[in-house]
């Protein structure tokens with residue numbers, strides 16, 4: 001069946017099987033391979049993307065359910081050549097090793113900061129607790145999110161409108 | 169380096185530096201194996217056995233073959249005609265690629281479908297009809313050698329039982345004699361349960377056989393690309409120069425991506441048969457059920473000691489569950505890996521261990537999951553035994569350890585089983601860990617809590633010594649391949665460099681660390697060094713990354729090849745300066761590296777100037793070739809011996825059995841640290857592993873051999889909520905024989921931490937008379953232990 005999904009601001013129209021998972025739609029049909037997958041049971045969160053500004057596990061959403069909706073993936077975090085504060089935070093604080101969980105972690109972190117600009121450690125841990133990282137022991141992911149919270153005040157003031165428009 | 173957000177400058181060598189590889193990963197621009205897409209690529213899926221042990225009566229693939237979109241169905245019978253139904257393992261055994269006679273574990277590979285898209289391939293797998301005659305499985309390793317146990321490997325000539333090997337180390341007579349006259353002896357049975365490394369990325373491959381050129385290219389996330397290439401040449405009989413193995417970005421390995429899996433071979437055969445590229449990706453259940461598990465050591469430890477706590481001897485017996493095929497990946501002469509270092513960090517007079525390997529109806533593996541070739545099991549054994557002894561003597565576990573640690577003046581220290589520890593100051597590391605933890609205060613709080621019936625405090629200590637960086641080639645090889653690694657360094661005319669190494673990162677940040685080693689040796693910025701790895705057509709031969717060997721072996725090769733370049737540069741500089749090479753001295757300042765005439769620093773040339781001159785029309789003396797490029801192969805003279813002292817603090821609720829890790833203090837000594845940020849990250853990850861294995865990661869089997877941990881719903885991995893904020897400390901004792909004094913750290917924390925967590929939980933349970941319970945210490949297990957009957961965690965909980 002034919003669907004139109006807006007991904008990272010760009011509409012894509014494709015013919016897909018009704019059973020096609022969103023994660024496969026993004027990876028195999030749109031070649032957006034930044035979104036990963038790591039399990040069959042909705043446990044790992046490697047596949048997290050935003051669906052209309054809410055994080056979802058894209059292995060647990062059918063592509064057809066996204067018809068007429070907006071999806072943001074890791075490829076959409078960078079704006080006009082400027083990295084998102086969350087991306088900078090992950091690099092700055094060594095919040096990634098193999099990088100496989102990273103896109104999902106960053107999208108969840110982005111959502112958290114959009115809703116709570118100054119989350120404490122407990123809130124961050126709870127928010128990412130539906131996602132697994134096998135490399136970092138989480139410590140530096142938490143630090144990365146804290147770093148991002150501390151470094152986006154100026155940017156938020158300057159670009160508040162744009163961010164609000166697409167993310168909340 | 170990634171976009172520098174802090175304005176800090178990168179060091180001209182060692183030090184904290186952002187990772188070069190992060191620029192692609194934070195943008196979603198890494199290339200993992202499932203991201204590889206080739207024109208005309210087909211997709212494979214594997215049909216797996218539902219039974220743990222069954223005879224195959226028939227395989228009917230006709231419906232699958234007729235299914236629209238299917239391009240090939242490959243069965244064991246197909247492979248037999250190609251002589252590929254069985255492949256050699258890394259332990260002188262064979263393993264079925266696709267089963268022909270019997271299936272020997274649940275999840276074993278039976279048939280392979282190649283189709284136009286992955287969904288179709290999976291649909292068609294369902295259409296293959298296999299007739300099975302179920303057989304009694306061997307599930308309990310402790311019963312595998314019973315006279316009436318079914319014989320699993322009747323494919324092997326003359327096999328009448330499930331025995332694989334007996335291996336021993338140490339001096340039995342001396343050890344027994346000490347036990348006979350010892351004032352105190354304690355014994356404890358313990359299981360290091362089967363676990364799975366479960367990297368977040370599963371295994372997979374893309375195979376592309378070009379009929380015209382005869383060249384096979386295989387993309388797969390392998391930790392050892394060169395070893396894979398040689399094995400493919402030996403197994404498939406393909407000429408080795410016509411095989412290219414590309415290991416792209418890897419989403420975690422931890423030892424689970426060392427061996428060759430049947431799916432890789434199937435993808436290759438699929439490509440040869442169809443003439444098109446074939447991708448195969450396993451899903452998570454397949455990954456947990458069929459790829460390399462780790463541990464599964466059923467151990468009995470015994471300590472002989474004096475009443476005042478001097479440990480005299482250690483005796484160990486092990487039944488090692490190797491699964492249905494002996495596929496452990498370790499140096500040939502070491503069937504029990506490096507378990508022989510089981511005397512750990514203690515100065516013990518005599519020791520002896522015996523290990524018996526057995527077949528069971530479970531997946532093969534055994535050496536994986538950051539275990540440093542079984543040192544995980546060895547450390548766990550000795551560290552649990554020390555606590556059992558402390559219990560017996562009513563001694564403080566910290567004092568008991570301090571009393572028996574190998575003293576600094578004893579290094580280099582030869583252990584009773586013949587290992588030569590290179591360097592260490594153990595008491596210093598333990599003291600630092602205890603100070604950081606505030607040990608005495610914790611004991612006071614514990615005493616206070618013991619007066620009530622609320623959550624109890626447990627304080628667990630573990631001291632580990634690792635033996636990594638395998639290894640000296642006269643002792644260590646894998647399938648006859650010596651464990652040496654090559655490095656090649658090219659310096660371009662403008663002084664920028666390309667380093668090619670045989671090891672392969674799975675997240676360890678080699679592109680950064682190895683650039684820093686070159687930077688330190690040549691006095692050029694790390695950003696001027698490109699690191700190439702993971703492609704056998706582009707890198708020198710070497711055995712790859714596992715057993716914490718990248719820095720000890722490839723890191724050493726990198727330093728040495730850079731020194732060769734530096735020496736070549738000296739000759740060129742001498743020509744430039746019209747001086748004798750012996751009169752030049754090397755220096756690295758903030759502006760970079762230079763050769764200058766001794767005593768007149770101004771009279772010199774920078775490495776970049778020398779590089780340009782080396783490629784120019786400068787007149788060079790007789791015997792000086794020009795250019796600066798160099799190659800080397802590093803044969804480690806010995807292993808390196810990182811060590812550390814860990815303190816874990818837990819709260820255990822005796823009413824529910826719930827364990828909460830409150831703190832974890834880790835003091836690591838891995839010698840010289842190249843990039844402390846990366847080292848600390850590696851330690852963090854390993855500590856989380858320890859929490860997971862000790863408390864959560866349950867991989868049991870029911871009586872029919874059904875795998876009870878085959879998804880992330882059942883095989884629980886630690887999340888951010890189970891992990892505390894890690895508290896790290898360090899001491900630095902350089903390795904005396906490594907060119908930069910580094911020892912390797914990738915597995916230290918995974919090796920050292922489980923014992924600390926378990927010791928902590930059992931310390932909390934001490935007033936309840938619980939001396940031991942096996943991992944994982946789930947609430948159910950702790951609760952049962954409190955009631956006097958801890959669970960057997962390898963079998964179904966009934």
Ligand code: FES
Nearest residue numbers: 038042044045059
């Ligand atoms: S792939 Fe694991 S939760 Fe989606």
Ligand code: FES
Nearest residue numbers: 097101133134135
């Ligand atoms: S960085 Fe490897 S899984 Fe998180």
